[in-house]
Amino acid sequence: MRKVSTLAAVITAMIGLAAPGTAATAVTTPDAPSDAVSVSGGTLADDGTVTLTGGYRCVEHPGKVVLIGSNVVQDGHPESIGGFRAQCDGTERTWTNTGRPMTDGRRPSPLLRTGPATVKATMLTMGPNGMPLPHTVATAETPIELLAE
Numbered sequence: 001m002r003k004v005s006t007l008a009a010v011i012t013a014m015i016g017l018a019a020p021g022t023a024a025t026a027v028t029t030p031d032a033p034s035d036a037v038s039v040s041g042g043t044l045a046d047d048g049t050v051t052l053t054g055g056y057r058c059v060e061h062p063g064k065v066v067l068i069g070s071n072v073v074q075d076g077h078p079e080s081i082g083g084f085r086a087q088c089d090g091t092e093r094t095w096t097n098t099g100r101p102m103t104d105g106r107r108p109s110p111l112l113r114t115g116p117a118t119v120k121a122t123m124l125t126m127g128p129n130g131m132p133l134p135h136t137v138a139t140a141e142t143p144i145e146l147l148a149e
Contacts, residue, residue, distance in 0.1 A: 033057060033059050033090045034057070034059065034138075035056075035057065035058050035059055035123055035137040035138040036056060036057045036123075036138050037054060037055070037056045037068060037095075037121045037122070037123045037138045037139065037140050038054045038055045038056070038121070038140050038142070039052070039053075039054040039070075039119045039120075039121050039140050039141075039142035039144065040053050040054045040055065041053055041144050041145075041147070042072060042081075042117065042119055042144050042146050042147070043146070043147050043148065043149040044112055044113070044114055044146050044147070044148060044149060045148075045149040046148075046149070047100065047108060048100050048101065048102075048108025048109060048112070049098060049099070049100045049149075050072060050079070050081045050098065050099055050100070050101065050112060050146070051081075051096060051097070051098045051149070052070045052072060052081050052082075052096070052097050052098075052119055052121070053094065053095065053096050053097075054068075054070075054094070054095050054119075054121050054140070055092060055093065055094050055095070056068055056086060056092070056093055056094075056095055056121075056123060056138075057090065057091065057092045057093070058086040058087065058088035058089075058090075058093075058123065059088060059090050060088050060089070060090070061088055061125050061137075063127070063128055064125040064126060064127060064128065065085065065125070065126045065127070065128060066085070066086040066088050066123060066124065066125050066126075066137075067083050067084065067085055067086065067123070067124050067126065067134075068083065068084045068085075068086050068095045068097070068121060068122070068123050068124075069082070069083045069084075069097070069121070069122050069124065070082065070083075070097045070119060070120065070121045070122070071119070071120050072112065072117050072118070072119050072146065073117060073118045073119075073120070074111065074112055074113065074115070074116070074117045074118075074146070075111070077111045078120075079099075079101040079109060079111065079112060080099065080101070081097050081098070081099040081101070082097030082098050082099040083097060084096070084097055086123065095121070112146070113146070114145075114146050114147060114148050115145065115146060116143065116144075116145060116146075117143070117144055117145070117146040118141060118142065118143050118144070119141070119142055119144050120139065120140070120141045120142075121139065121140045121142075122136055122138070122139045123136070123137050123138040123139070124136055124137065125137055
């Protein structure tokens with residue numbers, strides 16, 4: 001489990017480096033279900049913990065690990081918020097990522113507050129052991145209202 005958590009942290013950091021301003025996209029194959037990810041909302045707790053939620057559909061990716069990473073952006077500052085290992089059977093499901101962005105590893109980031117924000121969710125495929133490099137199969141970038149928990 002620690003290996004997936006560490007891998008998810010690396011992936012969500014990489015998501016923060018991706019080009020901003022992309023609309024929801026998905027790789028599609030004619031007449032077949034496709035991978036898709038969406039964002040539904042987010043909350044901010046008093047201790048700085050952020051919870052982001054959304055939905056996804058993931059088709060089979062034989063021999064691959066599929067992760068959904070997310071970040072939240074306010075005032076141009078992206079903060080990575082967790083990672084989630086997707087279940088890929090073509091069924092529509094929900095995802096939840098929770099994280100507590102820290103400024104120096106000990107104190108909650110003062111950059112996040114309740115109010116307008118943008119959430120980016122990215123679905124990535126990886127090899128069975130987390131390598132080779134990730135391949136993006138679906139993204140969504142959605143404005144939300146980050147609510148108090």
